Every structure is written in C-alpha cells, then in structure tokens.
Amino acid sequence: xxxxxxxxxxxxxxxxxxxxxxxxxxxxxxxxxxxxxxxxxxxxxxxxxxxxxxxxxxxxxxxxxxxxxxxxxxxxxxxxxxxxxxxxxxxxxxxxxxxxxxxxxxxxxxxxxxxxxxxxxxxxxxxxxxxxxxxxxxxxxxxxxxxxxxxxxxxxxxxxxxxxxxxxxxxxxxxxxxxxxxxxxxxxxxxxxxxxxxxxxxxxxxxxxxxxxxxxxxxxxxxxxxxxxxxxxxxxxxxxxxxxxxxxxxxxxxxxxxxxxxxxxxxxxxxxxxxxxxxxxxxxxxxxxxxxxxxxxxxxxxxxxxxxxxxxxxxxxxxxxxxxxxxxxxxxxxxxxx
Amino acid sequence: xxxxxxxxxxxxxxxxxxxxxxxxxxxxxxxxxxxxxxxxxxxxxxxxxxxxxxxxxxxxxxxxxxxxxxxxxxxxxxxxxxxxxxxxxxxxxxxxxxxxxxxxxxxxxxxxxxxxxxxxxxxxxxxxxxxxxxxxxxxxxxxxxxxxxxxxxxxxxxx
Amino acid sequence: xxxxxxxxxxxxxxxxxxxxxxxxxxxxxxxxxxxxxxxxxxxxxxxxxxxxxxxxxxxxxxxxxxxxxxxxxxxxxxxxxxxxxxxxxxxxxxxxxxxxxxxxxxxxxxxxxxxx
Numbered sequence: 001x002x003x004x005x006x007x008x009x010x011x012x013x014x015x016x017x018x019x020x021x022x023x024x025x026x027x028x029x030x031x032x033x034x035x036x037x038x039x040x041x042x043x044x045x046x047x048x049x050x051x052x053x054x055x056x057x058x059x060x061x062x063x064x065x066x067x068x069x070x071x072x073x074x075x076x077x078x079x080x081x082x083x084x085x086x087x088x089x090x091x092x093x094x095x096x097x098x099x100x101x102x103x104x105x106x107x108x109x110x111x112x113x114x115x116x117x118x119x120x121x122x123x124x125x126x127x128x129x130x131x132x133x134x135x136x137x138x139x140x141x142x143x144x145x146x147x148x149x150x151x152x153x154x155x156x157x158x159x160x161x162x163x164x165x166x167x168x169x170x171x172x173x174x175x176x177x178x179x180x181x182x183x184x185x186x187x188x189x190x191x192x193x194x195x196x197x198x199x200x201x202x203x204x205x206x207x208x209x210x211x212x213x214x215x216x217x218x219x220x221x222x223x224x225x226x227x228x229x230x231x232x233x234x235x236x237x238x239x240x241x242x243x244x245x246x247x248x249x250x251x252x253x254x255x256x257x258x259x260x261x262x263x264x265x266x267x268x269x270x271x272x273x274x275x276x277x278x279x280x281x282x283x284x285x286x287x288x289x290x291x292x293x294x295x296x297x298x299x300x301x302x303x304x305x306x307x308x309x310x311x312x313x314x315x316x317x318x319x320x321x322x323x324x325x326x327x328x329x330x331x332x333x334x335x336x337x338x
Numbered sequence: 339x340x341x342x343x344x345x346x347x348x349x350x351x352x353x354x355x356x357x358x359x360x361x362x363x364x365x366x367x368x369x370x371x372x373x374x375x376x377x378x379x380x381x382x383x384x385x386x387x388x389x390x391x392x393x394x395x396x397x398x399x400x401x402x403x404x405x406x407x408x409x410x411x412x413x414x415x416x417x418x419x420x421x422x423x424x425x426x427x428x429x430x431x432x433x434x435x436x437x438x439x440x441x442x443x444x445x446x447x448x449x450x451x452x453x454x455x456x457x458x459x460x461x462x463x464x465x466x467x468x469x470x471x472x473x474x475x476x477x478x479x480x481x482x483x484x485x486x487x488x489x490x491x492x493x494x495x496x497x
Numbered sequence: 498x499x500x501x502x503x504x505x506x507x508x509x510x511x512x513x514x515x516x517x518x519x520x521x522x523x524x525x526x527x528x529x530x531x532x533x534x535x536x537x538x539x540x541x542x543x544x545x546x547x548x549x550x551x552x553x554x555x556x557x558x559x560x561x562x563x564x565x566x567x568x569x570x571x572x573x574x575x576x577x578x579x580x581x582x583x584x585x586x587x588x589x590x591x592x593x594x595x596x597x598x599x600x601x602x603x604x605x606x607x608x609x610x611x612x613x
Contacts, residue, residue: 151419151420151448151452151611153419153424153448154525155370155428157365158363191351192354192355193347202361236363241357244357375509379503379555380504382552382554383554385553386554387500407554408594416601416602416605420609433515437529437559437561438560439562442529442594443594443601447601454610462606466603470598473560476530476534477534478567478587480537480564486583488541
C-alpha cells in the first residue's frame with residue numbers, strides 16, 4: 001500500500017466506472033466541447049447568483065455520473081468534493097441535494113485529485129464500494145471571491161489565468177469496467193515566496209515538480225512509464241517553468257507527453273491569457289478529455305498532477321506569499337494488467 | 339518591501355524567485371502605453387465635447403461645466419458597465435480607462451451590480467465603495483492636510 | 498485647439514498610470530489613490546487650475562481632478578471660516594462625481610445583472 005513516504009499503490013485497483021462533466025458557454029466555444037456531457041449557454045444557469053450556478057453544475061455532474069453508470073444513487077456511499085468559494089458552500093449544498101454522506105475538501109485547484117486519491121484509498125481498503133468524487137468552479141464566482149467584480153475594467157497581465165466554468169465528477173467503484181486508479185502521491189505544501197497572485201503558474205510549478213519527482217522516485221518508474229503526464233492548471237508560464245525545473249533534476253519528460261489541462265480546454269485566440277485555471281480545470285480535463293483517450297485506447301497510462309495555490313485574498317493582502325500544493329494520481333487502462 | 343521579504347526567505351526560494359522573474363511573460367509596456375494614451379485621450383476628448391455642449395446650450399461656464407460633464411460620463415459608464423463592455427475596454431486600455439473619472443464610476447457601479455445578489459442594503463450598500471473607497475478616503479485625507487497647510491501659511495503665516 | 502490638448506494631456510496622464518501599473522506593478526486601487534493625492538498636491542501648489550485652463554477636460558476628467566476639487570472645496574470654506582472650513586468644505590465642489598457614482602451605481606444594480 002504505502003510506498004516510500006507519501007505514495008499509495010492501490011492493489012485492488014479501484015475503477016472509474018463513469019464520469020459526468022458540465023461546462024459553460026465559454027467552454028462550449030473552446031478546444032474540447034466534446035469533453036462535456038452538458039454545455040450551458042448561460043453563465044447563470046437560471047439561478048439567482050453565480051455561487052448557486054456553481055452548485056447546480058456540481059449537482060448535475062454528479063447526477064450524470066450516476067446516470068452513466070448502472071447503479072442507483074442510493075448505492076453511492078460517499079461524496080467527496082470541494083471548491084474555491086468561501087467555506088466550500090457550493091459543494092456543501094450540492095451534497096445536501098444529493099443526500100449522500102459527504103467529505104468536504106479544500107486544496108484549491110488540486111482538490112480534484114485529492115478527492116480521487118482519497119476515494120480510491122477508501123475503496124481500496126474496503127471502506128466503500130461506490131464513491132462520487134468531483135469538484136466545480138465558476139468563473140464569475142471565483143473572480144468575485146479572489147479578484148474584482150466581474151464588470152470592473154481592471155487590466156490583467158499576460159501571466160493571469162482564466163477560471164473554468166464547469167464541473168467534473170467521477171464515480172469510483174470497487175469492481176467494474178473502466179480506467180483503473182493505480183497509485184497516488186500526496187503533495188507537500190511548497191512555497192517559494194512568489195507573491196504575485198496574477199502569476200499562479202510560476203507559484204505552482206515547484207509544487208508540481210516536487211510531486212512528480214517524488215512520485216517517480218517512490219514508485220521507482222521512469223517518466224516514460226506513463227504515456228502522458230498531465231498537470232492541472234499550470235498554464236503557459238507554469239508549464240515552461242516546471243519543465244526547466246524537471247530538467248534541472250534530470251527528469252526528462254518529452255515535450256509532447258507533458259500536457260496541461262489548463263492549455264487543453266480553450267482554443268487559441270480565446271482571451272484566457274496564460275491558460276485555464278480553477279478546480280474544474282483538472283476535473284473537466286481529466287474526466288472529460290483524457291479518460292476518453294484511455295477508453296479510445298490512444299493512451300494506456302496517465303499521471304494527473306493537479307496543482308493548487310492555497311492563498312486567499314486576505315493572505316495576499318497581508319503580504320503572505322502563495323503556498324502551493326500538487327496531488328498526483330495515476331490512471332491506467334488496465335488492459336495490460338491481468 | 340519585496341526586497342526585504344526576499345532577503346528573509348531561504349536561498350532556494352530566492353533563486354527560484356529570480357528564475358521565475360526571468361520566465362515571466364513581460365507586460366508589453368510600449369503597446370500598453372499607446373493603448374492607454376489613445377483610449378484615455380479619447381475619453382477626455384469626449385469629456386471636452388460634453389463640456390462644450392453644456393457651455394453653449396445650458397448656460398454653464400467653463401469652470402462650472404466640469405460637474406455636469408463628470409456626471410454625464412458616469413451616466414454613460416453605467417450602461418457600458420451594465421452591458422458588460424467596460425471590462426473589455428479595461429482589459430484593452432488598462433490605465434486608459436481606469437484613470438479617467440469613468441474608471442471611478444466603473445469601480446463603483448461594477449461593485450454595486452456584483453453584490454446585488456447579497457441584497458440591496460448590505461450587498462449593494464455595503465460594497466458599493468469596495469474598490470473606490472481608498473480613492474475617496476485618501477483623497478479627502480490628503481486634501482485636508484494640504485488645505486490645512488495652505489490655510490496656515492496664508493492666514494497665519496502672513497501675520 | 499482645446500480638443501487637441503484635452504486628448505493629449507488626458508492621454509498622457511493615463512500613460513503615467515499605465516507605467517505605474519506595468520513597471521511598478523501597482524494595482525489599480527493603489528494607482529488611483531496615488532493619482533488623487535497627486536491631484537491634491539498639484540492644486541496645493543497652485544498648478545492644477547492652469548492645467549485645466551490649458552487642457553480642459555484633459556485635466557478635469559482624469560481622477561487627479563478629484564483631489565484638485567477636494568482641495569478647492571476645503572480652501573473655499575477655509576477662506577470664510579478658517580481652519581474649521583478645511584474640515585467642513587472638503588466635499589463642497591466635488592460632490593458631482595461621488596453623488597453621480599452612487600446614484601448610477603444603485604440604478605445600475607437595479608436594472609443590470611453582472612454579465613460574467
């Protein structure tokens with residue numbers, strides 16, 4: 001089970017039997033509209049606030065994941081979720097609607113993989129047979145929470161990122177058909193003293209590198225063991241910085257197999273500056289896009305490294321630097337196992 | 339401030355900060371300045387037209403036309419903000435749309451619209467000066483200090 | 498001619514703001530606060546009125562004018578009531594910007610929803 005200091009190997013290989021993904025209008029125009037089960041053409045989703053819209057997306061993603069599987073909602077033992085809004089209320093309310101016992105998490109944009117790692121751990125240890133694991137974010141709700149009112153005309157520098165409006169949810173099960181969760185490495189908080197909240201890619205890159213390095217070492221595999229190593233939301237700048245850092249540590253990941261959800265979701269030309277971000281970035285990218293590649297047998301093994309910056313507007317104003325974390329989960333097709 | 343913090347952090351973090359700084363995509367300063375100049379100048383030009391209209395048609399003087407001009411510009415800003423145009427102008431023009439009084443209006447109006455979901459009293463009322471607050475607070479305070487000094491110098495200094 | 502100078506002077510003030518944004522990495526709140534204080538100081542030195550005479554809206558539309566007007570209001574009252582006037586007169590001249598912002602802010606909140 002535990003290998004090294006912070007890597008779990010899941011001997012029973014929990015299965016992702018189904019997924020549900022939801023996106024907004026901006027995502028519908030993006031690079032991978034096929035990755036979404038539902039695309040809304042209204043930022044409000046007919047709700048009275050952006051926070052409520054986010055809650056609705058989380059509920060929808062969970063319901064789609066259940067519908068896409070062959071099981072009933074009552075069979076799901078736990079719902080593990082979190083998001084970026086104060087006291088993760090959208091997740092809390094979604095858990096109320098779903099009426100499933102609930103773990104609330106916060107790892108900012110790394111929440112998706114923290115939740116998947118814990119779900120797989122519980123299932124691997126016979127703590128449950130079905131667990132819903134997901135997360136949601138909403139562009140306008142996040143802007144309001146962390147930056148300025150959405151209609152405020154502040155200029156964002158080219159290092160800024162665009163929060164994904166969407167939700168991604170995976171139904172993890174003990175047995176069944178689908179991609180298998182094989183291992184996870186839990187991240188440490190890494191703080192390199194970056195204070196610019198408009199440059200989160202550079203702040204998060206060292207955390208991603210630390211987790212990737214640890215994962216490869218503790219599992220004792222080469223980067224090429226994986227077909228793709230996918231980061232959550234490093235964006236252009238974070239990706240380049242992290243590649244340089246990896247090279248300095250003599251970890252050679254070929255450029256084409258080092259991908260970023262934040263650079264996958266949107267098209268060239270959309271005004272997202274350095275790329276996508278938000279808890280939904282890694283969730284939608286992984287569950288909507290990259291798992292599909294596994295199902296279509298284009299790839300066999302992927303390592304998803306979701307990156308999160310754990311600051312708050314308050315901590316930034318009080319001149320604290322930006323603490324970051326990255327959690328890695330490996331997902332494999334299972335076709336080459338037994 | 340930033341340098342002081344840098345000195346206090348461990349050497350690996352310092353090295354990383356320098357490295358990250360080099361890797362940061364530079365803000366296109368010249369392009370941004372040209373855009374700020376053109377949009378900022380254009381807003382002031384519109385202001386001059388409005389001001390001229392008030393002088394010629396509504397019997398204001400050059401001195402008193404300032405106030406209705408400002409009010410008119412903020413009125414226009416309300417629509418640009420409400421229809422979601424001003425934030426796009428802002429991303430393009432930077433300081434060009436932030437520094438004119440329309441930017442002040444936008445900061446007040448956008449906060450008011452944004453916090454409507456928390457109700458009109460505590461949401462709109464409580465947050466309307468969320469962004470513009472510092473401008474008013476330090477504008478008033480610095481005006482107080484300056485006027486105080488000036489008054490002391492002219493009234494008592496002359497004695 | 499005043500139209501030309503309004504454009505040039507107004508644009509130049511905005512360029513200074515852009516430099517504060519990009520070179521000194523100040524956020525809009527800090528930058529605008531500096532501008533208002535700068536406007537107040539310029540008026541304290543008696544330089545702002547000539548600038549308005551020269552550039553018209555180029556000097557009266559940028560937020561620096563807000564600081565200028567605050568000092569003007571305070572000084573007007575101070576001439577009549579001395580030191581007490583400095584405190585009571587600050588908003589005398591400048592009420593247009595703030596009251597328009599409040600009025601249109603509330604109206605905006607009534608008729609618009611954020612677009613996101």
